[in-house]
Amino acid sequence: MDYENLTLHTDKYQINMMYAHWVHGSLNNRAVFEAYFRKLPFGNGYAVFAGLERIIHYIQNLAFDEEDIMYLQQQEEQYQDGFLEELRRFKFTGHIHAAAEGTLVFPNEPLIRVEARVFEAHLLETALLNFMNYQTLIATKASRIKQVAPTETLLEFGTRRAQEADAAIWGARAAYIAGFHATSNLRAGKLFGIPTKGTHAHSWIQDHDTEEESFRKFAEAIPDQVSLLVDTYDSLKSGVPNAIKTARHLEQMGKKIQSIRIDSGDLAYISKQSREMLDDAGLSYVKIIASGDLDENIILNLKAQGSKIDVFGVGTQLITAADQPSLGGVYKLVAREKNGEYEPVIKISGNPDKVSNPGVKEIYRIISRATGKAEADYIALRHEQDILQGQPLDLIDPVHSYRSRTVRDYESVPLLHPIFLDGALAYPLPKLEDIRSYHEEQLQLFWPEYLRKLNPEMFRVNLSREAWELKMELIRKHQG
Ligand SMILES: Nc1ncnc2c1ncn2[C@@H]1O[C@H](COP(=O)(O)OP(=O)(O)OP(=O)(O)O)[C@@H](O)[C@H]1O
Numbered sequence: 001m002d003y004e005n006l007t008l009h010t011d012k013y014q015i016n017m018m019y020a021h022w023v024h025g026s027l028n029n030r031a032v033f034e035a036y037f038r039k040l041p042f043g044n045g046y047a048v049f050a051g052l053e054r055i056i057h058y059i060q061n062l063a064f065d066e067e068d069i070m071y072l073q074q075q076e077e078q079y080q081d082g083f084l085e086e087l088r089r090f091k092f093t094g095h096i097h098a099a100a101e102g103t104l105v106f107p108n109e110p111l112i113r114v115e116a117r118v119f120e121a122h123l124l125e126t127a128l129l130n131f132m133n134y135q136t137l138i139a140t141k142a143s144r145i146k147q148v149a150p151t152e153t154l155l156e157f158g159t160r161r162a163q164e165a166d167a168a169i170w171g172a173r174a175a176y177i178a179g180f181h182a183t184s185n186l187r188a189g190k191l192f193g194i195p196t197k198g199t200h201a202h203s204w205i206q207d208h209d210t211e212e213e214s215f216r217k218f219a220e221a222i223p224d225q226v227s228l229l230v231d232t233y234d235s236l237k238s239g240v241p242n243a244i245k246t247a248r249h250l251e252q253m254g255k256k257i258q259s260i261r262i263d264s265g266d267l268a269y270i271s272k273q274s275r276e277m278l279d280d281a282g283l284s285y286v287k288i289i290a291s292g293d294l295d296e297n298i299i300l301n302l303k304a305q306g307s308k309i310d311v312f313g314v315g316t317q318l319i320t321a322a323d324q325p326s327l328g329g330v331y332k333l334v335a336r337e338k339n340g341e342y343e344p345v346i347k348i349s350g351n352p353d354k355v356s357n358p359g360v361k362e363i364y365r366i367i368s369r370a371t372g373k374a375e376a377d378y379i380a381l382r383h384e385q386d387i388l389q390g391q392p393l394d395l396i397d398p399v400h401s402y403r404s405r406t407v408r409d410y411e412s413v414p415l416l417h418p419i420f421l422d423g424a425l426a427y428p429l430p431k432l433e434d435i436r437s438y439h440e441e442q443l444q445l446f447w448p449e450y451l452r453k454l455n456p457e458m459f460r461v462n463l464s465r466e467a468w469e470l471k472m473e474l475i476r477k478h479q480g
């Protein structure tokens with residue numbers, strides 16, 4: 001894929017802070033930022049991390065070209081030439097650690113850690129959050145849909161209603177990671193290798209004298225991939241009978257229609273009636289696709305009503321994450337260089353959930369040896385080694401510290417992987433199919449109580465004692 005240069009895809013305040021660091025000669029001080037979200041979307045019990053591939057390409061392509069520099073030169077801030085010269089030389093030289101795409105992730109745990117010259121670390125914030133927030137949101141929405149339709153085929157139909165072109169293709173990719181089977185967007189198919197599927201629109205039928213003629217012509221043109229949209233005039237009185245006639249016509253040519261698509265009306269009732277009509281006509285091989293403003297709640301309802309739908313086409317509700325159109329991921333400074341060492345820093349808030357966790361941290365998934373299931377995620381300061389040596393671990397809830405617990409017989413899996421080290425890519429980009437399988441494996445690690453769609457149990461994300469004590473110490477310090 002040809003990745004565009006998105007260097008100016010940042011908020012102006014980042015450039016202003018970079019400038020102020022340059023003016024004061026502190027641009028080379030190192031800083032550590034962590035990206036995380038505070039609240040799960042859709043009332044879900046987990047989120048599905050996505051966006052890393054785009055972040056990697058973004059960082060690899062970071063460079064201010066002459067047009068960017070000229071544009072910055074015209075800004076009312078009147079940046080000095082020396083600063084613009086510094087930008088001409090800009091490249092990312094720091095470290096980035098991040099979770100793998102497809103990982104199940106939870107609030108308040110660092111998903112991406114950027115450790116770099118403060119000058120570089122500021123620039124990245126906006127784009128990195130933009131990609132992580134959107135793709136994680138859509139992968140999570142898709143995962144909810146997958147949870148209610150684990151055995152059906154799921155088609156992503158959202159492009160026409162997506163928030164512009166980038167959202168359409170990266171959303172299609174996020175949906176595929178979380179278990180969708182195909183997309184209608186050919187560009188997403190071409191760029192990422194996602195399987196593609198397509199039926200036809202109502203206009204095809206409207207553009208013929210009769211529905212029957214339109215079906216026959218479509219079937220004759222693409223005899224190996226025939227899916228007929230039956231609801232233009234009347235699904236049960238006209239559409240399905242005409243689809244049956246077309247199927248018979250095709251059988252005479254030694255071919256089979258694949259499916260019919262219902263796109264309006266009572267989808268449960270129509271699917272059941274259609275199934276009967278198709279079966280009675282000896283066409284039990286013909287599958288039923290449903291579409292039309294579907295989401296996980298309607299799909300669950302349709303299934304509860306005994307509908308006979310094999311394939312769900314989902315567009316608007318998925319690609320726009322309609323019931324919660326944004327994931328509020330943030331990028332917070334956790335440590336700054338002072339006198340050649342890292343000093344942990346905190347952001348205090350009146351809302352205890354919003355107080356940041358200071359210090360450079362690692363995150364470990366604690367898996368019980370007895371059950372093979374995840375017990376908690378454990379956030380420790382980078383230098384802490386207990387976790388790696390299998391010592392008993394005190395799990396302390398960062399907000400409600402009375403909710404502590406000790407785990408003994410566990411395996412700990414680090415969730416953050418080196419992505420860039422000293423500016424060089426240190427991560428072999430996994431194939432999309434592998435990301436999708438990894439996501440499936442991730443789901444197996446969790447008890448169903450955490451995965452259910454409605455009122456799931458809260459998975460524990462805990463701080464090590466040392467990380468918790470550091471947080472308390474900094475709170476005390478700043479509150480006098
Ligand atoms: N049996 C059903 N149970 C629950 N929801 C359903 C059922 N059948 C359809 N729906 C949903 O109800 C909504 C119906 O939308 P709407 O009233 O706009 O009509 P429509 O049948 O899609 O018609 P049209 O496309 O002609 O406007 C859609 O979101 C659809 O997915």
Ligand SMILES: O=P(O)(O)OC[C@H]1O[C@H](OP(=O)(O)OP(=O)(O)O)[C@H](O)[C@@H]1O
Pocket residue numbers: 157158160161200201202203263291292293294313314315316317
């Ligand atoms: O409802 P969504 O979940 O967003 O799924 C995509 C919708 O897009 C198409 O409708 P549209 O009316 O745009 O075109 P059409 O004339 O081909 O039906 C399709 O028929 C679906 O209803």
Ligand SMILES: O=C(O)c1cccnc1
Pocket residue numbers: 157158184197198199200261291313315
């Ligand atoms: O192929 C389809 O049926 C399709 C594609 C995009 C949107 N709605 C339906």
